[in-house]
């Protein structure tokens with residue numbers, strides 16, 4: 001998301017919004033009065049907060065875009081006039097660039113918000129960014145009893161980490177996804193902070209290198225552990241294992257992360273009953 005925000009900022013930062021084409025019915029999550037459209041506003045810059053792209057406008061309003069799992073964002077030069085399947089919205093900029101938000105599939109729809117000055121909208125209550133000192137302080141001191149994998153994915157605890165980064169960071173830190181945070185030693189906590197940060201900064205570095213489509217799901221191939229059950233653990237080479245849920249799985253190495261213990265695969269054990 002960070003690399004995506006940077007690319008978008010380079011493409012449209014400073015441009016004036018010429019037109020907003022609403023292409024999908026469900027994408028806009030806020031009500032924008034018709035006399036307060038976005039046309040004519042300067043798009044000052046594009047940043048990121050958690051998993052949201054934040055487009056800052058000259059009137060101090062902000063536009064948020066959340067791509068979810070199946071969303072993608074295309075930069076069009078010049079802007080197209082098509083309405084592709086799954087299209088949500090197209091921003092046409094005065095600099096001859098179009099930004100199209102679209103989505104595949106039916107679950108986890110991409111959405112966008114127009115926030116008045118000072119309105120935090122869905123950004124309200126997001127936890128600290130992993131690179132902030134507040135995250136380090138939190139991980140060093142929190143007595144939260146939840147599992148590490150659950151905590152890292154909780155956007156109110158820490159913002160911007162999904163399943164993929166959680167799997168990868170826990171593998172590198174040698175910690176079980178199902179350890180409770182309050183059970184960790186100080187050195188475990190320190191290592192976890194460091195590995196979360198290194199996994200994220202490496203991902204940003206590699207995304208900055210990549211050209212082509214701006215699709216978040218494409219990141220899937222960039223993970224070292226996530227989605228790689230059966231493949232060798234990047235640390236020790238043992239085949240990676242998983243715990244399956246209805247809609248996702250947690251991937252881990254039993255040698256590196258669970259002291260050789262096999263975690264119950266709930267879906268599998270239910271099938272066997």
Ligand SMILES: [Zn+2]
Pocket residue numbers: 233234235236237238253254255256257
């Ligand atoms: Zn391993």
